[in-house]
Amino acid sequence: MKIGMIVAMASEVEALLLKIGAPTGSESFGGYEVKSYRVGENRLFVVKSGVGEIYAASATQMLITKYGVEMIVNFGICGGLSEDMTLTRAVVVEKVVHYDFDLSEIDRVAVGQYPDYSDIYIPASEELVSAAVSAEPSLLRVICASADKFVGLPEKKRELNRIFGAKICEMEAAGILLTANRAGVPALLIKAVSDSVDAGADEFEAMVAEAAGSCVRAMMTALETIC
Secondary structure (H helix, E strand, O other): OEEEEEEOOHHHHHHHHHHHOOOOEEEEEOOEEEEEEEEOOEEEEEEEOOOOHHHHHHHHHHHHHHHOOOEEEEEEEEEEOOOOOOOOOEEEEEEEEEOOOOOHHHHOOOOOOOOOOOOOOEEOOHHHHHHHHHHOOOOEEEEEEEOOOOOOOHHHHHHHHHHHOOOEEEOOHHHHHHHHHHHOOOEEEEEEEEEOOOOOHHHHHHHHHHHHHHHHHHHHHHHHHHO
16 A cells, blocks of 8 residues: 655654654655655655645645555644643544634634535544554544644633634644545544643643654554554
């Protein structure tokens, strides 16, 4: 199987390299450096997209169009929005709300709802989510609030949890899922908490490497079973 893997930050790439070693190849395409790996019988194409929805969507489409990947995997760090989202806690995203997408004034729909979806939530592949939880039972299924903004204020984090039922927040998931779903390519998103609900940028900076490592371990366990 050809698997496309998207990571946003250099720290996340470094955590991956510690787990699976050096790539078997590397090339540049469309402004991205794509590294290839062999994981069992599978080919893994890894790209560091950069932070944010637009970069993430662009990288997703590039992997689908150029490399013909049959599955998209995204792993990375996230902010916790509730008390149970403790530091380095690994989770699997079952659906995403793009909470700064808003057509409510013209289309009379809820904030976050895209015209081609029945509600505000963008679903990940249920088959992959279930397989990941079976492989790594410690993974908690969560709703992810995603937008192009870092959320550090505890009151804003609690608001996202209260309004959308989201347990985590980050900046790439909506772009990845919207693109993968439209192309008919299943996607799996595994995240780990780098800053808890009452913390912000300082805790993020202190915990980013440890959280990324936790995320990689959970992701590789899931992939070994799924693939």
